[in-house]
Amino acid sequence: MATPIDLETIEAAKRKAAFQAVADHFRSDMAFVGIGSGSTIVYGVEAIKAHLAAHPPPPGHMNWFVPTGWNSKKVIEAAGLTPITFDSVPADVMLEVCFDGADEVDDELNCIKGGGACLFQEKLVACRTQRRLLTQWKTIPIEVAPIAYQAVIAALKGLGSTGPVLREHSLSKTGPIQTDQSFYIVDAPFKQLLTPSDVEAGAEFGKDGVWDVDTLAKEIKKINGVLEVGLFHGMNGEEVAASGVKGRGGQKPVAVYFGLADGGVTVMHYKDLKKK
Ligand SMILES: O=C[C@H](O)[C@H](O)[C@H](O)COP(=O)(O)O
Incomplete structure (x- = not known):
């Protein structure tokens, strides 16, 4: 080890x-x-x-x-x-x-x-x-409007994320952590992301939770209630x-x-x- x-x-x-x-x-x-x-x-x-x-x-x-x-x-x-x-x-x-x-x-x-x-x-x-x-973390942090977090989690599951979760304080009685914009963070795990070169080489994406970086970032940004996605x-x-x-x-x-x-x-x- x-x-x-x-x-x-x-x-x-x-x-x-x-x-x-x-x-x-x-x-x-x-x-x-x-x-x-x-x-x-x-x-x-x-x-x-x-x-x-x-x-x-x-x-x-x-x-x-x-x-x-x-x-x-x-x-x-x-x-x-x-x-x-x-x-x-x-x-x-x-x-x-x-x-x-x-x-x-x-x-x-x-x-x-x-x-x-x-x-x-x-x-x-x-x-x-x-x-x-x-x-x-192979999870992707996503900044979301508090009122929309459950809908965002459902949409992320629709994109194939396995178990997206609302990020909470370690002392969970204090609730979800808040960003500088007073939004919430949802951490969404996805399968290993493909790079643009993988796509150029013919790798398939868009099903079974397999995505390339560029397309997934755009798909997540399209979800109502998402302010920003932590994919740069x-x-x-x-x-x-x-x-x-x-x-x-x-x-x-x-x-x-x-x-x-x-x-x-x-x-x-x-x-x-x-x-x-
Ligand atoms: O939300 C935090 C920022 O994106 C940080 O830049 C990132 O998490 C890296 O942080 P650290 O320098 O603590 O590893």
Whole structure:
């Protein structure tokens, strides 16, 4: 049996990955930077703070950090950085970069996010970002209107999810957990998702609960009462820009930084995947 990795090693690996992502992609002269949610991003913010201390921004220059939820804002503030709400970012401005964590990442950089109940605002910010960097449950978190959760669960079963459940506090008498939008989270297990390459290679989907990432994300978004789905798929911000669309980012990251138990960091960059 494999030896379980202790918590200290996991945290050290997350921290190292976050620091490397920041070293590779953050600059002190950036104006708007997205900050995701979760435990890994705490290290990302620590790295940004250290970077700014060592390389102060040009005189008079402001670095604005766009949080993806309440907790994310608190992490920014605790580091002495300046948060700005998503709706205060001028409409014609793109965020230069966004750092975030993920629950799962596949070989094509599709991600599952929402393990900590943050996904709607993360997707809002992602879709306004040129470059997203991620540091690393086969269940898919889905943010739903409280009044509709039972209907959503029934619809998810119709799509083939085996046992979607409403996420509750560990102390269940306190009820369902609520998101930053005061919505609920339904966790929906599905069979292993197919990637776009699997589909190109002819794999069948759409029956017996077998889906590809793109189609399943769209099908779940169509269910009445669903605000957002924790599948981050499709194009990344650089691909969107290259397609000629302005003022919009992409859901997928341009790179993922995996912290390893041996102290190393593995980087998956989308351009390298394309060369394969
Ligand atoms: O809902 C939470 C967010 O999507 C997080 O970014 C994701 O769960 C990864 O979190 P962590 O960095 O704690 O693994």
